[in-house]
Amino acid sequence: xxxxxxxxxxxxxxxxxxxxxxxxxxxxxxxxxxxxxxxxxxxxxxxxxxxxxxxxxxxxxxxxxxxxxxxxxxxxxxxxxxxxxxxxxxxxxxxxxxxxxxxxxxxxxxxxxxxxxxxxxxxxxxxxxxxxxxxxxxxxxxxxxxxxxxxxxxxxxxxxxxxxxxxxxxxxxxxxxxxxxxxxxxxxxxxxxxxxxxxxxxxxxxxxxxxxxxxxxxxxxxxxxxxxxxxxxxxxxxxxxxxxxxxxxxxxxxxxxxxxxxxxxxxxxxxxxxxxxxxxxxxxxxxxxxxxxxxxxxxxxxxxxxxxxxxxxxxxxxxxxxxxxxxxxxxxxxxxxxxxxxxxxxxxxxxxxxxxxxxxxxxxxxxxxxxxxxxxxxxxxxxxxx
Numbered sequence: 559x560x561x562x563x564x565x566x567x568x569x570x571x572x573x574x575x576x577x578x579x580x581x582x583x584x585x586x587x588x589x590x591x592x593x594x595x596x597x598x599x600x601x602x603x604x605x606x607x608x609x610x611x612x613x614x615x616x617x618x619x620x621x622x623x624x625x626x627x628x629x630x631x632x633x634x635x636x637x638x639x640x641x642x643x644x645x646x647x648x649x650x651x652x653x654x655x656x657x658x659x660x661x662x663x664x665x666x667x668x669x670x671x672x673x674x675x676x677x678x679x680x681x682x683x684x685x686x687x688x689x690x691x692x693x694x695x696x697x698x699x700x701x702x703x704x705x706x707x708x709x710x711x712x713x714x715x716x717x718x719x720x721x722x723x724x725x726x727x728x729x730x731x732x733x734x735x736x737x738x739x740x741x742x743x744x745x746x747x748x749x750x751x752x753x754x755x756x757x758x759x760x761x762x763x764x765x766x767x768x769x770x771x772x773x774x775x776x777x778x779x780x781x782x783x784x785x786x787x788x789x790x791x792x793x794x795x796x797x798x799x800x801x802x803x804x805x806x807x808x809x810x811x812x813x814x815x816x817x818x819x820x821x822x823x824x825x826x827x828x829x830x831x832x833x834x835x836x837x838x839x840x841x842x843x844x845x846x847x848x849x850x851x852x853x854x855x856x857x858x859x860x861x862x863x864x865x866x867x868x869x870x871x872x873x874x875x876x877x878x879x880x881x882x883x884x885x886x887x888x889x890x891x892x893x894x895x896x897x898x899x900x901x902x903x904x905x906x907x908x909x910x911x912x913x914x915x916x917x918x919x920x921x922x923x924x925x926x927x928x929x930x931x932x933x934x935x936x937x938x939x940x941x942x943x944x
Contacts, residue, residue: 566690573682575904581896588900589931591919594730594876596794598849600831601842604793607834611827620826622818624652628829631836632802639840640762640772642785644804651810651817652824652832653801656760656788661687662817663784663803667754668693672721677707679878679906679913681730681758693721699912705732705869705878706740709747722754725773728761731909731918732878733871738771745776755783761874763792763843766851768872774804781806784813791874792843793835798828800835850875853921853928860932861919864939875922878906882915884942892917899938901931 629646636642653659670692678697685695698707728735757773774785788801861868861879868879881891888905895901906913
């Protein structure tokens, strides 16, 4: 007997990122440049706060939205850092990672057949969340506009079925950012339409050039904008699972119900660790960024020396060179790079079809690792005919 499953779940595929990461077991000497995870330890004081919470038996449920002290620290951080005002009582939810914040938001706002516009190439986890919640992803191709969306391209995709648009800047996989000047015409276009705006800014603290501007900073759309954030990247806390959702009270109160029935609350020891991160360790991302910027300059320089066309990132810790001139699909290129050169990177098609012709390299690795990888890649490219 074979019982029927949800066809949406059956249709899901393992992400291209994990497909290549999982192959590493067969190539023990390969250099892994696949995963977007800081190679720094969680700050010691943050770890101490988590351990202290466990030792003090602060391991019971919290308020569904999270400890009030944590929500107050989240509000203070966004006020001080980005001049954004949110009521910690009614407009902030502590979630189990930014992914849960996105999922809870989509569960709340999407009806069957609703369309969500997503600039692409984009993070591999976005489309599945939309599909699982009955929506339809409409991809906005940025591969020919410097990997950033334009107001015109957004306007051309909006239909009566459009429910939301999802932004991610700094971007995974491209590392590109949007300046305030680039965002202003986009906001002018969004003002014309009654749609939600989701902005995943998990990498905002990893902005290297200029300052980060949030879509939530624009008053004309703030009343329908959901800001997704967390500590995974800024404080090297990927496994702690600490996300934030900030948005208008009239919608957040309904997202809170979805979050409640899904996970009850975020991990309480993690919440205490997060309080310490936001209260006393705001300097940590800048310290990590100094290393990321050194790595970026090195990898960008080496890739351009190899003759690869690449848009220089301004944030996150990814670089997205074009490999189209070699006449191979991204998947074939990445497969041969692994098998023949011993380097694991992610084919651009892991980030939708608009990533074809590109390769994502994570430089969230040590300089010795990156130097060895670039040496191997340069030598291998010289063996290719194109």
